[in-house]
Amino acid sequence: MMKVYISSLLLFFFGAFAALAQTSDTILPIVQYDKPAEYEIGGIRVTGAQYADASALIAICGFRVGDKIRIPGGQFSKAVQALWNLHLFTDVQILRERSAGDKVFLEIVVKELPRYTRHSYIGVKKNQHDDLNGIIGKFLQKGAIMTDNVKASLVYAMEQHYMDKGYQNVKVVIRQFPDDKTINATRLEFVINKGNRVKIKDIRFSGNTSVKSKTLRKKMKNTVRKRRLFKKSKLVRKDYEEDKLAIEKYYNTVGFRDARIVKDTIWREKKGRLMIDIKIDEGHRYYFRNIIWKGNTIYETKYLDQVLGIKKGDVYNQELLDTRLSFSQDGRDISSLYLDNGYLFFRVDPVEIAVDRDSIDLELRIFEGPQATIDRVVIKGNDRTNEHVVRRELFTRPGDKFSRADIIRSQREIVNLGYFNPESLGINTPVNPDRGTVDIEYTVEERPSDQLELSAGYQPSTAFSRGGVIGTLGVTFNNFSIRNIKNKAAWNPLPQGDGQRLSIRGQTAGDRYQSYNMSFTEPWLGGKKPNSLTVAGFFNRYSNGFEGADNFQRLDIINGTVGFGTRLKFPDDNFIFRADMNVQTLKINRYGGFVDDLGRVINEGIYHNYNLGLTLARNSVNDPIFPRNGSLISMKMQMTPPYSWFKEKSFYDTAGVKDLYRYVEYIKWRIDADWYTTLVGKLVLKTSAKIGILGRWSDKTSLSPFERFELGGDGLSNQSFGLNGRDIISLRGYGTEDIMQKFPGGAGVFNKYTVELRYPLSLNPSSTIFVTAFAQGGNAWARARDFNPFDIKRSVGVGLRVFLPMFGTLGFDWGIGFDKPEFYGEKKLSNFARFNIVLGFEPD
Secondary structure, three states: OHHHHHHHHHHHHHHHHHHHHHOHHHOOOOOOOOOOEEEEEEEEEEEOOOOOOHHHHHHHHOOOOOOEEEEOOHHHHHHHHHHHOOOOEEEEEEEEEEEEOOEEEEEEEEEEOOEEEEEEEEOOOHHHHHHHHHHHHHHOOOOOEOOHHHHHHHHHHHHHHHHOOOOOOOEEEEEEEEOOOOOOEEEEEEEEEOOOOOOEEEEEEEOOOOOOHHHHHHHOOOOOOOOOOOOOOOOOHHHHHHHHHHHHHHHHHOOOOOOEEEEEEEEEOOOOOEEEEEEEEOOOOOEEEEEEEEOOOOOOHHHHHHHHOOOOOOEOOHHHHHHHHOOOOOOOOHHHHHHOOOOOOOEEEEEEEEEEOOEEEEEEEEEOOOOOEEEEEEEEOOOOOOHHHHHOOOOOOOOOEOOHHHHHHHHHHHHHHOOEOHHHOEEEOOEEOOOOEEEEEEEOOEOOOOEEEEEEEEEOOEOOEOOEEEEEEEEEEEEEOHHHOOOHHHEOOOEEOOOEEEEEEEEEEOEOEEEEEEEEEEOOOOOOOOEEEEEEEEEEEEEOOOOOOOOOOEEEEEEEEEEEEEEOOOOOOOEEEEEEEEEEEEEEEOOOOOEOOOOOEOOEEEEEEEEEEEEEEEEOOOOOOOOOOEEEEEEEEEEOOOHHHHOOHHHHHHOOHHHHOOEOOOEEEEEEEEEEEEEEOOEEEEEEEEEEEEEOOOOOOOOOOOOOEEEOEOOHHHHHOOOOOOEEEOEOOOOHHHHHOOOOOOEOEEEEEEEEEEEEEEEEOOEEEEEEEEEEEEEEEOOHHHOOOOOOEEEEEEEEEEEEOOOEEEEEEEEEEOOOHHHHOOOOHHHHEEEEEEEEOOOO
16 A cells, blocks of 8 residues: 555656656746745735735735745745635635746635525515515625525524414525526525414413413413414414513512412424413412601692502502502603602602511602703704794793693694604603703604695586586695795795695586685684684585576585684683684575475575584594594584574564575584593594584574584585585494485484594504494484484494595495394395495594
């Protein structure tokens, strides 16, 4: 064996010598390792580097032209090691390219690791690619080097992604292939085998003698058994750990403050489903005993005990104690008591001074501190809305005592302006303890608030109607500025920023229907107090064909309104009062639909409706688009002059309908109430009740044929500014023809009740989307004496609402009217259900 090795070695040397002899003009000196020689570097070049910078590689090696090096020497091994440490190459060599006297020219030869260019998936659907691409983007960018560490990280992240979705058996394999489209590049193929989703068969508890296992399972919001409806059964480690903490937290609320999960085990049964065993050490149940206040000088101990609401003998509840001491949702806490009175530096520390068997004595140590004064109020982010528009809505002003309640109220008022994104509203309160002052900074984000209504079509001519364009064009500028009309720099596209509202709308359906209206509102008349002024007018015309035809009908309504509103301070500053003076004229030319109590039809003549509307309302909702809490309650009385007081009864016995109703007479009441309550998370409960009554000033007259109520349908006609002189109230699941067939002239009384669950799909200010599920009931009667609040027509259904700043509210409702068969006498689903479209406005 040794002879073969020596022979091969000799053959190699002789071959090498022969090759060198054939190119004698480029023979390099033989390196003698026992006699190293010193050279000057005459030049350095790098070969094989496609992505790496050659100058950087030379610098890393530590070589520079003109340096002295020894060949052989340790500098070469150090340089090679430095390049290897970059983890960029699969091969590194440093060669002596040539020599010229005492100068040597070096060549650094490298072979780079392949670079990632593209990837593909096997085993998953295309709709999952975006999520996986996001994972890859965290570890790998195009042109990056593929290393084993990167591949391992990708495999782990992808498997964890699917395990969080319940695929505990997922396997991810990365295949690597040369990319023939690019030099020294690699493409990746991710082979993903998700397997079946592993569900949780059961969650079992031991050691829980005082709390039922069923109760504990309910506290695990994310980790649930397979049998639970509307919940995906899967194990996500992070959620599972949070659920375990929720169990311990629940124990603390029922007196077991020492309760702990001492052990939990996760294993698989024969079919591969997960079993979870949780062992609990409940400890003892504790009770509050003596609660002692220390340091309170502003409020008496007896009053603090009332606010705290915890008595001797109550089950110990750490969560309740913390809530009652600071930041309770209902404002019933000690911190609110002090903070609303300016004591910003207030602090209360609960200290357990004794634990006697199952009883705990507490000492609540209060540091009241001085009252803080508001120094500066800063508003940021209002790049379109003028600062005074925001500032006038604030309840926090420089020089006032600090009040948390005023900050919360200011926040609500800013949101209710409708100009800013409620999700991004920020409030910061930097404190200056040395001066005893605090600054309040409101950071807002503008959102679109103007609205556009646009639709168009063409109606062909008929025997009774000329053809023409039909459609609607309407614009509403909710943040208008009339004082900047002459300022060209303020036009974007119209002058804005002063919080005024300008609305212009036109609608036509050829010669059959035309509607034109305009309104302007100044919310702060004079700029010093919240006194609003509204000026509005509209013209509506309804016709069935050419004027002059035998069956021609037309109704014209001309209306002008001047309204004044103000914010009240009593009973509280959530109340507003509004007075509207309306001047309306109705011109009727053979248009039916108006019938008085005696059955007399009013289809000819000119009628004047001069009325005063008085409204008292209280608004405490936290968001005008998607309220989560608060209420909106309004009471309105609308009345004409009591003409009948000044006329004899004989006039009403003998006069014709044109004279009887030339000056319309009535008194009308409306009460509307909406309440919003957050049930859990983003789920909101809305409850509402509405009632309307049309009355008379005296018994001499009949009930007015105008200003009556229509119940049913989508309520959209109510937004047409009194097309037919009536209030139209929606009742989902029913059409107006269902309810009003008994009252062809309209009803004198109506009521309506609603219970509605709302859940937002998107609270993005550019498109607020929420779904609804509702139960509703309502009815209408001819006169007040017939009113029965329990005789209602019931319906249930679902709906969708999309609020777009430019278009208002869009959506639909699908309702089933339970009591519709009594109208039709036949029980068919088509007779029960009704589909309604919502456009531009939320129906009444």
